Amino acid sequence: MNLSTDRKIQWCPGCGNFGIYNALKSVLEKEIDEGHIKKEDIVLVSGIGCYGYITNYYHLNSFHTIHGRVPPLLTGIKLANPSLIPIGFVGDGDAFAEGMSHTIHVARRNSNVKLILHNNAVYGLTTGQFTPTSPKGFKSRSTPYGNPENPINPITLMLVSQATFVARGFSGDIKHLQYIFSEMMKHRGFAFVEVLQPCVTFNNTYQFYKERVYKLEETNYEPTEFGLALQKSLEWGEKIPTGIFYKKELPTYEDLVLRGEDIFYERSVPDLKDVINEFV
Ligand SMILES: Cc1ncc(C[n+]2csc(CCOP(=O)(O)OP(=O)(O)O)c2C)c(N)n1
Numbered sequence: 375m376n377l378s379t380d381r382k383i384q385w386c387p388g389c390g391n392f393g394i395y396n397a398l399k400s401v402l403e404k405e406i407d408e409g410h411i412k413k414e415d416i417v418l419v420s421g422i423g424c425y426g427y428i429t430n431y432y433h434l435n436s437f438h439t440i441h442g443r444v445p446p447l448l449t450g451i452k453l454a455n456p457s458l459i460p461i462g463f464v465g466d467g468d469a470f471a472e473g474m475s476h477t478i479h480v481a482r483r484n485s486n487v488k489l490i491l492h493n494n495a496v497y498g499l500t501t502g503q504f505t506p507t508s509p510k511g512f513k514s515r516s517t518p519y520g521n522p523e524n525p526i527n528p529i530t531l532m533l534v535s536q537a538t539f540v541a542r543g544f545s546g547d548i549k550h551l552q553y554i555f556s557e558m559m560k561h562r563g564f565a566f567v568e569v570l571q572p573c574v575t576f577n578n579t580y581q582f583y584k585e586r587v588y589k590l591e592e593t594n595y596e597p598t599e600f601g602l603a604l605q606k607s608l609e610w611g612e613k614i615p616t617g618i619f620y621k622k623e624l625p626t627y628e629d630l631v632l633r634g635e636d637i638f639y640e641r642s643v644p645d646l647k648d649v650i651n652e653f654v
C-alpha cells in the first residue's frame with residue numbers, strides 16, 4: 375500500500391514537516407497492509423499553516439479546516455461515525471493561539487481521536503512571527519526586541535487537561551517517531567503527540583534539538599504515574615525528553631455520550647417535515 379499522492383510537496387527543503395509526514399505514512403501503510411485498520415476508515419483533518427498542506431500528500435479521506443478548529447472536527451467526526459479513525463494535525467499557532475480552548479476541551483473529554491502537534495515555535499506560513507510556544511526572548515519579525523512572554527509547555531498543558539496519551543517526538547528521528555505514532559494508533563482515547571519540528575527558514579532548531587533530545591524508554595521511566603509524568607514534562611534545557619510521558623485507559627467521550635449506540639448506523643433519519651414544523 376502506497377499512500378503517496380501525485381501532489382508536489384511545497385515545504386522548504388529540510389523542513390521538519392517531511393519527517394512527520396514520512397513517519398506517519400509508513401506507520402499507516404503498515405497498519406493497513408497488516409489488516410489492523412481499513413484505509414477508508416481513516417479521516418485526516420488539518421488546519422491552516424505550512425503543516426496544513428500535509429493532508430494533500432496522503433491518499434486518504436481528509437478535511438482542511440479553518441485556523442484553530444481541528445479538535446471540534448475530530449470530535450464531531452468520531453461522534454457521527456464511531457468506526458472512523460480521526461487523526462488531526464495542528465501547528466503551535468493553530469493549537470495554542472487561535473484554537474487554544476478547543477485543544478483543552480478535546481483532551482479533557484477524552485475523545486477517541488489523535489492529535490499531532492507540529493511544534494516549530496513560529497508562524498511559518500505567515501513568515502516568522504512568534505507563537506505561544508516561542509521561547510522567552512525569541513527574536514522574530516513581530517518581536518524584534520525579543521519575545522516578552524512565557525512559553526506554553528504543550529506536554530504539561532495536555533497532562534493537566536487530562537489527556538490519556540501524551541508523547542513527544544523529534545522530526546529529525548524518524549525511527550523513533552514511527553514508534554510513537556504506532557503506539558498512538560493503538561491507544562483508545564485522546565492521544566496527543568508533540569513533534570519538535572524545526573522550521574529551517576524562520577526558526578532553525580535542528581542542531582539545538584539534535585544535541586539535547588533523549589528517549590524516555592531508554593531510561594527506567596514508566597509512563598503510568600501522573601505525578602512523575604508532570605515532573606518529567608518540566609525537564610527542558612541541556613536534556614530534552616522524548617517518548618511517551620503518560621498513558622492511561624479510561625472511558626472515552628463517545629463511550630459516555632453514545633452509551634454503545636452507533637448514531638450513524640442505528641438512528642433513522644428524521645422526517646424533514648417534522649424538522650421544518652419544529653422550527654418554522
Ligand atoms: C483566525 C485566523 N487568524 C489568523 C490567520 C492567519 N494565519 C494563517 S496561517 C497562520 C500561522 C500558522 O502558524 P502555525 O499554526 O504555527 O503553523 P505553521 O505555519 O508554523 O506550520 C496565521 C496566523 C488565519 N488564517 N485565521
Ligand code: SF4
Binds near residue numbers: 389424425572573576
Ligand atoms: S516556512 Fe518553515 S515550516 Fe514552513 S515549509 Fe518552510 S521550513 Fe517548513
